[in-house]
Amino acid sequence: MRSSLRRYLVSTPAARPRRxxxxxxxxxxxxxxxxxxxxAELSWxxxxxxxxxxxxxxEHALMVQxxxxxxxxxxxxxxxxxxxxxxxxxxxxxxxxxxxxxHLITVQNILRLIGGPLHLEREDYPFRSDFYPFHFLxxxxxxxxxxxxxxxxxxxxxxxxxxGKEVVERAAKADDGRQIVRVGMLYELLVEVFGNEGxxxxxxxxxxxxxxxxxxxxxxRGYGAGERGNIGQESPKRTPDVLVIPAADRAGVVxxxxxxxxxxxxxxxxxxxxPEESHFKRFLKIYKVFPERNPPSRNIPTNPTTQxxxxxxxxxxxxxxxSPITNTHSMLWANLFNVRYRKLLFTLKHAxxxxxxxxxxxxxxxxxxxxxxxxxxxxxxxxxxxxVTLPLNDGGGDERAGPPFSVPYTLALPxxxxxxxxxxxxxxxxxxxxxxxxxxxxxxAQHAYLRALRDHDRQTLEVVxxxxxxxxxxxxxx
Amino acid sequence: xxxxxxxxxxxxxxxxxxxxxxxxxxxxxxxxxxxPLGFREIHGALTFVVDADTGGIRRSYTPESVRFKDARGRVxxxxxxxxxxxxxxxxxxxxxxxxxxxxxxxVDAIEWCVQVxxxxxxxxxxxxRDRIDANTDWxxxxxxxxxxxxxxxxxxxxxxPFGHVQFIRPTDEFPEIxxxxxxxxxxxxxxxxxxxxxxxxxxxxxxxxxxxxxxYTDGDADPSTIVTNPGGIYANTGDDRTTSxxxxxxxxxxxxxxxxxxxxxxxxARIGAGPPDYAPDSFPVRTIADELEQILLGPHVGDxxxxxxxxxxxxxxxxxxxxxxxxxxxxxxxxxxxxPANSMALQDSRLGRAAEPIMAPAIxxxxxxxxxxxxxxxxxxxxxxxxxxxxxxxxxxxGDLTNAGRRKxxxxxxxxxxxxxxLTRRQYNAVRASGNAxxxxxxxxSVTFTTPAPPAEEAE
Numbered sequence: 001m002r003s004s005l006r007r008y009l010v011s012t013p014a015a016r017p018r019r020x021x022x023x024x025x026x027x028x029x030x031x032x033x034x035x036x037x038x039x040a041e042l043s044w045x046x047x048x049x050x051x052x053x054x055x056x057x058x059e060h061a062l063m064v065q066x067x068x069x070x071x072x073x074x075x076x077x078x079x080x081x082x083x084x085x086x087x088x089x090x091x092x093x094x095x096x097x098x099x100x101x102x103h104l105i106t107v108q109n110i111l112r113l114i115g116g117p118l119h120l121e122r123e124d125y126p127f128r129s130d131f132y133p134f135h136f137l138x139x140x141x142x143x144x145x146x147x148x149x150x151x152x153x154x155x156x157x158x159x160x161x162x163x164g165k166e167v168v169e170r171a172a173k174a175d176d177g178r179q180i181v182r183v184g185m186l187y188e189l190l191v192e193v194f195g196n197e198g199x200x201x202x203x204x205x206x207x208x209x210x211x212x213x214x215x216x217x218x219x220x221r222g223y224g225a226g227e228r229g230n231i232g233q234e235s236p237k238r239t240p241d242v243l244v245i246p247a248a249d250r251a252g253v254v255x256x257x258x259x260x261x262x263x264x265x266x267x268x269x270x271x272x273x274x275p276e277e278s279h280f281k282r283f284l285k286i287y288k289v290f291p292e293r294n295p296p297s298r299n300i301p302t303n304p305t306t307q308x309x310x311x312x313x314x315x316x317x318x319x320x321x322x323s324p325i326t327n328t329h330s331m332l333w334a335n336l337f338n339v340r341y342r343k344l345l346f347t348l349k350h351a352x353x354x355x356x357x358x359x360x361x362x363x364x365x366x367x368x369x370x371x372x373x374x375x376x377x378x379x380x381x382x383x384x385x386x387x388v389t390l391p392l393n394d395g396g397g398d399e400r401a402g403p404p405f406s407v408p409y410t411l412a413l414p415x416x417x418x419x420x421x422x423x424x425x426x427x428x429x430x431x432x433x434x435x436x437x438x439x440x441x442x443x444x445a446q447h448a449y450l451r452a453l454r455d456h457d458r459q460t461l462e463v464v465x466x467x468x469x470x471x472x473x474x475x476x477x478x
Numbered sequence: 479x480x481x482x483x484x485x486x487x488x489x490x491x492x493x494x495x496x497x498x499x500x501x502x503x504x505x506x507x508x509x510x511x512x513x514p515l516g517f518r519e520i521h522g523a524l525t526f527v528v529d530a531d532t533g534g535i536r537r538s539y540t541p542e543s544v545r546f547k548d549a550r551g552r553v554x555x556x557x558x559x560x561x562x563x564x565x566x567x568x569x570x571x572x573x574x575x576x577x578x579x580x581x582x583x584x585v586d587a588i589e590w591c592v593q594v595x596x597x598x599x600x601x602x603x604x605x606x607r608d609r610i611d612a613n614t615d616w617x618x619x620x621x622x623x624x625x626x627x628x629x630x631x632x633x634x635x636x637x638x639p640f641g642h643v644q645f646i647r648p649t650d651e652f653p654e655i656x657x658x659x660x661x662x663x664x665x666x667x668x669x670x671x672x673x674x675x676x677x678x679x680x681x682x683x684x685x686x687x688x689x690x691x692x693x694y695t696d697g698d699a700d701p702s703t704i705v706t707n708p709g710g711i712y713a714n715t716g717d718d719r720t721t722s723x724x725x726x727x728x729x730x731x732x733x734x735x736x737x738x739x740x741x742x743x744x745x746x747a748r749i750g751a752g753p754p755d756y757a758p759d760s761f762p763v764r765t766i767a768d769e770l771e772q773i774l775l776g777p778h779v780g781d782x783x784x785x786x787x788x789x790x791x792x793x794x795x796x797x798x799x800x801x802x803x804x805x806x807x808x809x810x811x812x813x814x815x816x817x818p819a820n821s822m823a824l825q826d827s828r829l830g831r832a833a834e835p836i837m838a839p840a841i842x843x844x845x846x847x848x849x850x851x852x853x854x855x856x857x858x859x860x861x862x863x864x865x866x867x868x869x870x871x872x873x874x875x876x877g878d879l880t881n882a883g884r885r886k887x888x889x890x891x892x893x894x895x896x897x898x899x900x901l902t903r904r905q906y907n908a909v910r911a912s913g914n915a916x917x918x919x920x921x922x923x924s925v926t927f928t929t930p931a932p933p934a935e936e937a938e
Contacts, residue, residue, distance in 0.1 A: 363843055374850055379853070382860025446860065459515065
């Protein structure tokens with residue numbers, strides 16, 4: 001975690017130094033009490049922004065780790081029940097990741113509402129902090145990694161059950177001995193802060209930001225209950241809607257935060273009384289039947305990276321390990337994945353900076369940015385599915401590559417509108433180079449996809465140029 | 479060798495109207511391998527040039543390029559050939575002069591009869607005197623046979639020209655037995671009253687003193703007739719009652735028959751004429767070909783029957799359809815902007831629903847929607863299973879006017895029942911089966927794409 005964030009965590013009640021190296025979960029929970037004052041150097045408003053930034057990073061990190069876990073499931077060596085299980089679990093976990101994306105967007109809405117800067121960055125691995133549920137690890141799905149996900153999404157009262165204690169213990173072992181922190185803790189604190197009328201004033205809530213927030217109608221396109229992206233109908237019928245909640249005032253923020261918390265951790269055992277299945281319930285279901293040994297996962301590495309091998313990579317285990325992709329061909333696909341990942345994040349962020357247009361005779365910025373964002377989500381899924389079949393190393397062996405999800409050097413938006421569109425142009429150019437190299441490779445099997453992708457980028461570039469020209473004209477007239 | 483039966487192929491031929499005397503060249507439509515998201519490419523195909531006077535094929539050639547209008551800007555009609563095939567001992571072969579000779583008969587033994595009509599007025603007024611029919615009666619020889627539509631309520635000596643047919647004279651080079659249907663010009667005819675505007679019509683043929691087509695309204699329709707849904711889909715004066723102007727177009731459909739009386743054999747096919755195709759490099763998301771395929775093969779599609787290319791073709795047609803639409807207007811954004819544009823958003827309001835846009839107004843510009851569909855298309859090519867079956871509108875949901883129901887795909891389009899358009903059951907099941915098949919594949923990336931074959935619709 002960046003030191004700029006850590007310094008405030010150190011002074012928050014949630015991050016008080018623990019007396020024991022391996023604190024019990026209950027100790028951590030007790031630490032999350034409504035603070036009577038913001039940390040030193042921060043106002044209440046500032047503190048709220050800071051906590052939302054932490055929430056953004058957590059949602060983003062969880063989403064990426066869940067995606068990696070889902071992509072790891074499957075493989076040509078599976079058959080029968082193992083194949084079927086892998087397929088079902090992949091779809092369920094992808095559904096959860098999609099909902100984490102909704103949480104991330106909703107948190108940006110709240111940041112918008114209170115005038116804080118949007119935050120789509122996240123720390124690259126390895127990192128840890130007192131609010132982060134566990135060390136960030138891109139790893140194939142195992143019973144141990146599932147234990148971490150279950151505990152991170154768990155409701156508080158489940159942790160002390162017999163079942164809960166077993167899973168908590170396994171999860172801690174899997175996280176280098178560190179106690180897993182419930183995601184819900186942060187949202188409980190956020191609810192406390194936002195609900196405290198002595199902390200944020202009504203003037204801190206800017207209802208005029210509504211045109212610059214994301215809505216469910218726009219981002220979920222009105223599809224509910226897992227309709228979007230549900231192959232083979234594996235997501236349960238009670239799968240919740242993707243939460244993309246605009247907020248207009250204090251009550252709206254508290255409601256949104258509570259909905260996010262509920263979607264993560266609504267407890268098991270309420271059966272028909274629980275209309276929707278929480279992340280916790282869905283992960284726990286998989287955990288209970290997931291094999292201890294020989295999981296139906298592909299042989300893909302932990303923390304794949306496009307960086308060249310560093311000293312200590314090879315002998316590392318646990319949260320600090322990185323697995324360089326050294327196969328040249330796989331590296332190109334990994335580079336392309338990173339470009340599309342950056343394009344996704346940049347496009348998403350840009351979408352928050354334009355309001356809806358009503359033109360009927362030319363492309364609209366917001367409509368196209370939203371479409372492109374979805375397009376990059378699809379691309380990530382496609383390229384990840386390709387990467388997990390390609391070799392990790394040049395030297396042969398069975399180990400496959402994986403999507404690196406490398407954090408871009410920056411996601412900052414340029415100040416001028418025209419320059420924002422120029423970043424899109426840069427990203428398309430970077431992708432074009434990689435696509436060309438892959439398409440020219442005689443061993444390449446994915447020509448059909450690459451050419452469709454290139455064609456799509458070309459058409460996107462035409463729209464970018466039109467929007468760029470429009471922005472330049474507006475700036476010239478300003 | 480015995481001729482057991484005759485067939486006319488294709489059994490359904492759709493011509494297209496055009497005022498040029500020069501028929502449109504034959505062409506194929508292909509998807510480019512290098513430009514998979516672009517427009518389909520139009521390639522000239524083997525084309526016959528018929529001598530109007532002799533009825534023989536003067537020459538055949540493959541055009542390097544295809545032009546849909548002639549030098550004077552007139553639309554070239556699509557004039558399909560109907561070929562006679564013979565079932566010879568169980569094998570279907572083209573009927574030729576040589577085959578006829580083996581039966582000791584000549585070309586003059588071939589007789590044709592063509593009956594076509596345009597019943598738009600009769601369909602509504604319910605008056606038999608409004609039937610417009612053309613009948614060549616049985617004919618031999620190779621002279622052009624006019625298809626002159628006659629109607630009891632027409633003015634004296636007036637007919638509605640539906641084009642013509644011609645029995646192509648077989649030659650040594652082209653010995654096959656075939657007939658060509660050339661549709662009409664594509665013009666409008668009016669009635670002898672003041673509802674007809676002279677600038678609209680090529681001629682005045684309908685006698686308002688005898689018939690009621692001019693002045694007809696769906697609201698006054700005879701209870702024994704079933705009005706269309708939606709109603710009022712005829713040229714009208716624009717008043718609240720959608721009063722008919724009494725206009726008639728020169729589209730038609732009907733039956734072509736062939737017979738060899740001496741062999742006691744015969745066959746028939748269907749022909750029709752529709753408007754010109756102004757977007758020949760794009761196909762609608764649902765076509766008559768899809769309906770026919772469903773009738774022929776049924777609505778069910780097994781996971782092992784479907785190919786990724788099938789789903790790709792449906793998606794391609796989806797973004798081709800979006801490419802031709804102003805989706806911002808179709809979504810009903812004009813409703814919030816104060817405009818009365820006709821759209822499903824407006825149509826739904828006539829069923830008691832609030833008039834409001836279907837999708838969020840900000841996300842529906844057609845370029846953005848095209849991009850979204852093309853992203854899905856690319857993902858399919860990348861091996862991602864078709865995950866979108868759940869957002870397709872099921873056939874039983876066409877009347878669901880909730881927000882969720884109206885946002886299903888295909889969106890913003892009207893089906894023939896006046897409600898929201900759904901894919902055919904067979905198309906819907908194909909998408910679902912494709913998703914299942916790919917998701918069940920041991921390795922999704924092992925499911926590879928090839929360039930899809932052109933759909934059958936192109937063979938017109």
